[in-house]
Amino acid sequence: MAAATTTQLRAEAEGRELVAPCQLNVRWLGASPELADPKCQPAQLYGSLEELVPWYRRLPGRRLVVLGPAGSGKSSLATLLALGLLDDAALNDPLPLVLPLGAWNPRVDLRTWMTQRLRDDYPALRNIELYGSYAADLLIEQRRVLPILDAFDEVPANLRISALQGIDRAMPPATPVVLTSRRRAYTSTVAKTGPLRNAHVVELEPVGEETLAEVLRGSSSRFGASRWEPLLMQLRHDPNGPLAAALGSPLMVWLTRTKYADVATNPTELLDPNRFPDRATIEEFLLDELVPTLFPAEDNEYLPLTSDHWPPEQAKVWLEFLAARMQQRELPWWELRRLVHRYWLTVLNAVSLGLLTALSVGMMVALVNKLTVLDVASWTGASAGCLVSVGTLINATSKGRNASASMRFGAARSMLVVSLVAGTAVGLVFGAMFGADPGLISGLSVAIATALRFSLGSPVELSRPPSPEATMARDRALVGLVCLVFGVGVGSAAALLFGAGRTGMVWLGFSSGALLGFVLAVMSRNWWWFTVARAWLALRGRVPYRLLEFLEDAHKLGVLRQVGARYQFRHARIQDHLAKDSAHKT
Known part of the structure; x- marks a missing residue:
């Protein structure tokens, strides 16, 4: 650690x-x-x-x-x-x-x-x-x-x-x-x-004059350092003036360096008493210029490289929305759903999971009935989908718990109990339909798949730095792992029941198992909730679809900072300023 x-x-x-x-x-x-x-x-x-x-x-x-x-x-x-x-x-x-x-x-x-x-x-x-x-x-x-x-x-x-x-x-x-x-x-x-x-x-203490002069001159090449001299002369001449008061804050020093990093810019505009009569005006100007400076219309060689060139107008809209809606000064990716109205989030989640459940259960019923009673499969799948939708709605209206909460039951015992329960349930169903041997094979396949999901699902490295990208990648990988093990389990059972030569039946088994595994996995993983919320907010223009990439670029540029696996705005004043702009537009 x-x-x-x-x-x-x-x-x-x-x-x-x-x-x-x-x-x-x-x-x-x-x-x-x-x-x-x-x-x-x-x-x-x-x-x-x-x-x-x-x-x-x-x-x-x-x-x-x-x-x-x-x-x-x-x-x-x-x-x-x-x-x-x-x-x-x-x-x-x-x-x-x-x-x-x-x-x-x-x-x-x-x-x-x-x-x-x-x-x-x-x-x-x-x-x-x-x-x-x-x-x-x-x-x-x-x-x-x-x-x-x-x-x-x-x-x-x-x-x-x-x-x-x-x-x-x-x-x-x-x-x-x-x-x-x-x-x-x-x-x-x-x-x-x-x-x-x-x-x-x-x-x-406030930033001293000597320290400020050293930092401002050092922020430019020797060809551009002279741009700061009129500013520094004013600070020496009027150490209690509005400019000195504003630049006594490290935040404002950084904003000034950012605004005038390009040697083509002229920081002496801050000396205009008509435009900047007091400290508050200077600070508001520097805060206003932050996003347009860091997200320019054209590439700027003075800025860090980012994954994409984000449209400046859109970048400002996205940051203003996040600043206004973020709770408790930070944005854990797994809580993005809090930015979506609960009603819409619940409906979107219930409908999507219900459809996936209907498809997976319908395919499994068709599989066990050897594709002879498709009407039964359709009705069974639809019924299961409706049940999952209703269950999701009920679960969403109750007080949720953190999906990452630590389990208190021993890992080995948890794996054993869950694997036995899942394997026994599937074995009994298949045994009743096809006899003892197919039931035993199916039950063992599901039990092994469930045990594999448990054994591979826990991270082991404490030496890896925490980051939003790493925690999301792990959550997403766990969903994929569950899909794989359930798909392999049901596909293997289909191969043993119908023969490996029946590739259509094997693929149907794998697909239905993977879909069922996906539905079961995402019910307890934050990645799914993030995906649904992101898609809805992106459709409404509130955030970009590639949200994590945008946040990482904003972090590289200095608008955001990272604390553990969460993003925050670099400073509360930046967030408050952007949130105020968002409120004015609203």
């Missing part, structure tokens, strides 16, 4: 230009004494970003709160702190994980939520044969994870008191923890509950 997390964090830090040569070396200093536990304030509490990791290692208790205004670099600091701790980790050091608090409901115990995040982001932990039934739970309970809780301010305001109290309960005073927050949100909460126990508190 440490290797996988390190790989992902390093790729994220490099993609977001958080490391040299583009790194902004933001400084930090001790916050107001009333925000910290009085016994935890050391005499010296200031330094640079480069000094944070060694300083944190020396910190008694390793409990830290990092404060700063919007866009000050708190999430970037969380990423770099986790990466720095991993790069220099001792054998028994806990695994630092960045966890976005905006996705946490404080009504749920923090440790329970952290455990579920581990299961979702590291599916191999659900491999009970290799890691046991409670691998993720034990990692949390035995303090093998160092939680870096990012963005306390994204917890709803009416739940922040409960949230801070919940963190204190879940993380006793001797347990290492890191918390980041906007200053105002943390200050108002601490005034009512008291500070996080035994935690030191630091605050990020």
Whole structure:
């Protein structure tokens, strides 16, 4: 897990230009004494970003709160702190994980939520044969994870008191923890509950003039670096002006570098007092220009290579829709269905699965009746399809559960019981129709196919970095695997019953088994729900059909960031700005 997390964090830090040569070396200093536990304030509490990791290692208790205004670099600091701790980790050091608090409901115990995040982001932990039934739970309970809780301010305001109290309960005073927050949100909460126990508190400073000059000049070739000089002169001349206030934020520095990366652009337009009379106007302009800059009408050599050239107008519409509809500041691909009205999603799913069930059952009835009673096959298939449709509707209207929830029954026993039940059921049906021998053959085939599905269905690698693409590929592969094993099982039974020379019957058996396996598999896999929701949203122009490719390209370009197997907007201000534009259009 440490290797996988390190790989992902390093790729994220490099993609977001958080490391040299583009790194902004933001400084930090001790916050107001009333925000910290009085016994935890050391005499010296200031330094640079480069000094944070060694300083944190020396910190008694390793409990830290990092404060700063919007866009000050708190999430970037969380990423770099986790990466720095991993790069220099001792054998028994806990695994630092960045966890976005905006996705946490404080009504749920923090440790329970952290455990579920581990299961979702590291599916191999659900491999009970290799890691046991409670691998993720034990990692949390035995303090093998160092939680870096990012963005306390994204917890709803009416739940922040409960949230801070919940963190204190879940993380006793001797347990290492890191918390980041906007200053105002943390200050108002601490005034009512008291500070996080035994935690030191630091605050990020605005970007300094020298650091800003170094980064802006370094963002261009030596032929284009001179473009920044009028801007830098204005900053020196008026260090308290609107431009200096705007560019004191690392987020705005990145937006400025992105907007004026092309040497043909002219950053001195920001000096026009008529267009940009105050800080808010400058920031709104830079936010407005982000998507048109990163998704240009023509190829731009200054941008990272992407999988496709996305239409700029459509890209903006898609991002605005996602920004407005995303829940809890992140978009796990397996929750895309939440963006579709429940009624339409349920109907689409029920109709499609009902039709597939009707086809597969009808084919199987035709198979066992040797194609002599097609009317019976048709009626039986239609009835089965209707039953599945009704069952799907009932299931969708009840409270669902996470399909990836960990099983508590031993893997070997689960495989044995399910295989025996499935094999016995099929064997009894075929035995009643064709006699004891065909029933035994059919039952064994299905039992073996089911056991094979269990044995091959669990991931084993914890060293692979978590990503949306990897988790979806695994989910999709499991559906294909179930289709294959059921197809082979029923096809083999058909070959044994009717003879291998009856290729038509064998192929009919394989096809009907594969279809039935598909229906059974997708009922419990998130990939199917994602596929249905994506198709519906794409038909309505809300998202592209190749949604994951688009999200990965937006991630490469810097609009999104990746946290575990989920995508988030790079910053809450970017998401809020796009969501506001979407609301205005609506």
